[in-house]
Amino acid sequence: MFRIGQGFDVHQLTEGRPLIIGGIEIPHEKGLLGHSDADVLLHTITDACLGAVGEGDIGRHFPDTDPAFKDADSAKLLVHIWQMIKEKGYSLVNADCTIIAQKPKMAPYIEQMKVRIAELLECDPGQINVKATTTEKLGFTGRGEGIAAQAVVLLQKVK
């Protein structure tokens, strides 16, 4: 049996925060604001994984009102959810993700992100695709007010 899930997330860009996307710190004059480290790509993948197994969303598992998740490492949140998915008997077929950001240029960091995400999901980097697009200076992403990400994850029941 196959199960598909999709995710979408947005975080605001602000001064005085590191920019962490896909588990990688990217040099930039602004970073993403959130209760956690605000890794918009890992949140999106977490939501896609949860969607695939019908387990709600990241906020249901890690409420942004809980001080335990203040400045949380989003990699740890994804690993926690991935353990749950493995216990349900699923393995990853593939994940395809898009980062929507006017800047910075993501291309130099895409390979590192793929390798890190593959590490977290215990799969081959070839099963992970990460893309980036601008919105041609249109909308909140185009004005550099925030960064969005979306992902699709396909799981296969193996046990």
Ligand SMILES: Nc1ccn([C@@H]2O[C@H](COP(=O)(O)O)[C@@H](O)[C@H]2O)c(=O)n1
């Ligand atoms: N933040 C971004 C946005 C885009 N890219 C790369 O540039 C290509 C062209 O982007 P358009 O929005 O003009 O289509 C895109 O395909 C990405 O390869 C990027 O690295 N970082």
Ligand SMILES: C[C@@]1(CO)OP(=O)(O)OP(=O)(O)OC[C@H]1O
């Ligand atoms: C990750 C959590 C928890 O620290 O906080 P944020 O960093 O604000 O991220 P969001 O994408 O709003 O969703 C889930 C939250 O509960």
